Amino acid sequence: MTQFDDFDKLLKEKAQGDKCTIPSNLNDKINNILKNLPEKRAPKKMKLKVMLIAAAIAAMSITTVFAGGAPHIKKLTNDFVSYFKGTENCKYDSDMPLFNTFNSSIGASITDKNIKFTVDNIAADDNFINIFYTIESKTPINMNFTDENELFKAFLSAPFLDLKINGKNTTIGNHNDIDAYFKSPKVLKVMKRFNVSQSDLPVKFNLEISAKEIFNTKGNWSILTSVDKSNIKVKSTTVKPDIKASIKLGKYKHKINIDKVCISPFSSQIVISEHVKDNNLFDTFALYDDKGRVLDVLNTDETTASNLFKTTNSFEFIKAKEDTKSITLVPINFTEKGKAKIEKAKIKNLPISIKTCNTGSRVIDKIEFNKNVIRISYHNDGVVLWDPAFIFYDKNDNELNFDFGENTSVNRATGEFTQTLESSNKNEDFSKISEIGTFTGNENLDLLKDQGIKIKLK
Known part of the structure; x- marks a missing residue:
């Protein structure tokens, strides 16, 4: 099969x-x-x-x-x-x-x-x-x-x-x-x-x-x-650097191999392989281009891990340009501190910047309401790992509950994300929405720049 x-x-x-x-x-x-x-x-x-x-x-x-x-x-x-x-x-x-x-x-x-x-x-x-x-x-x-x-x-x-x-x-x-x-x-x-x-x-x-x-x-x-x-x-750059590296994250030591990097006008990916132990896969890192700009790593799919065989995963990243000469992979040691809290802001005050972790913020640029659909456009400022969960409130600070289905699209050139929330109620009333909130406060990202891996593309 x-x-x-x-x-x-x-x-x-x-x-x-x-x-x-x-x-x-x-x-x-x-x-x-x-x-x-x-x-x-x-x-x-x-x-x-x-x-x-x-x-x-x-x-x-x-x-x-x-x-x-x-x-x-x-x-x-x-x-x-x-x-x-x-x-x-x-x-x-x-x-x-x-x-x-x-x-x-x-x-x-x-x-x-x-x-x-x-x-x-x-x-x-x-x-x-x-x-x-x-x-x-x-x-x-x-x-x-x-x-x-x-x-x-x-x-x-x-x-x-x-x-x-x-x-x-x-x-x-x-x-x-x-x-x-x-x-x-x-x-x-x-x-x-x-x-x-x-x-x-x-x-x-x-x-x-x-x-x-x-x-x-x-x-x-x-x-x-x-x-x-x-x-x-002719408009793409594909390299097979075959870079072997040892990454120390807490008590774990990862021996990884950078198999492939492909940058195209439509999508970029880095392929990493590893012999995994105890299902502890190396999959948390930041990417920077040769000018120091953060290249957002997307959460488009689950990674897979095997304790028996070599594990290979692809990681999609955006905002890389055709003339990018190199990228640098920086491992991240992620920890949680304290309890998560919800930071709120009035939607009339757009754009809204919410610092979701110690290394970056999420900037909400635009919110559109159309019948039973809400579209939230945002971008990341700095290194932000997780996709957002947005919550809505009325003018009295009461949470509003909707039966939403969700998907997110992304402009890979500009780094603008658009989260589309569609309600199963075709006659949904969004007029009471006054504030938007998202989780923040307990994510600590330690950027291990001393273990950074530079990958030449040109």
Whole structure:
């Protein structure tokens, strides 16, 4: 059984509410999706996992299409990514200009069991393969999800895809992501991101995309295309420094290896491997560029650890520029002191700066209210590790409780984050909101600059 089969089955079971026991390593892989289920926040430090996309784009050409029925192939031309045309709430809006500049239109379709699967656009670089696709059903799409999953039924309805590169399975790391919406009751639009930073892909390769089950219907949908990354390659920097280092954090000593660093206009990643002991993984650090600017490390997915084998994880970071000559990794010794508290500020006083820890602040730049949706735009000033949990209050300092689903998008060039909170109540009244608060006070970050690791990129 492949890694994808295990992941797919477990995610289906979670989406349908099955109370099964999940092995810890597989549970890590699905935590970033499950965190979007509505929940009431606890007043403590939370390492929230967010669903983000780092658009990594390349020109592509289609060669062959095959499946259980006769394929239809659209004329291959560079075109706007149709995914962005049908929704106003895409969390990847900041990436849209780059997708529209560097994508190739595929337009390959296959139909089986009265379900049509179309790969619209594909984009890839050394970090990610991004696939935009459309699924059309003869009957209205209904996966019979429970009410609690209503806000997320689009991405939970998306089928699970398997990839083969040059006819072989490839290593898929963390930072995989998915976004989806219903264009109509019978049409689902999906974007799926696969992290391939831990693989060494050639500039040109064949890519097979397949699904064995769509909308609870078993079948055979498979499309073969070829990928050419040469256009985006010239704007990217990929190095394999093979730097070995020993990091001392408290009573633990980590022996790590910097395997790879890739900086592209759409996403940057650093790949680190380690022989882990007692499940104590090295995964807490800051990054700086050669000008001393902090490069935010994203919390886009769980890391994995194994006490038996070498563990390899990818860490996504932002704000690196094409002319960056080097980056420096600074280990962080994290401790908690005292109790967490909530710092509040009136929303009329934007922008608001809240010092969340001793090394940095979170700056809330803008808050937008639109029907049952709140959008909070913020950026980090200094080194801040955890994603924020925002709380709202009325003018009398009373906490206001809403049944929110959450996702966060990020502008990788500017470092601006946008947290979108959607209420299940379509007629939600936000007029009472007067203040916003977030947790602060008990996080202490010791930046171990004497153990810093400089990685040359030029």
